[in-house]
Amino acid sequence: MLIGGAIYSDQPASRFVVINGMVVREGETAAPGVVLERIGPKSAIVRWRETRIELPIN
Secondary structure (H helix, E strand, O other): OOEEEEEOOOOHHHOEEEEOOEEEOOOOEEEOOEEEEEEOOOEEEEEEOOEEEEEEOO
16 A cells, blocks of 8 residues: 555544545545554554554655
8 A cells, every 4th residue: 555645634524545546534445455444643544354554644
């Protein structure tokens, strides 16, 4: 997965991350089997199966 950018907002509906060229919001599928759970100011949390992974956002 390639993170192309991200926007963080205090309002969850306004947050998104660009992953592999697609805009992905919290709760959406980022890649097959990978769900974007949460977007923070400096990182995003994705879940793959039962594993949560924190991805830094620059």
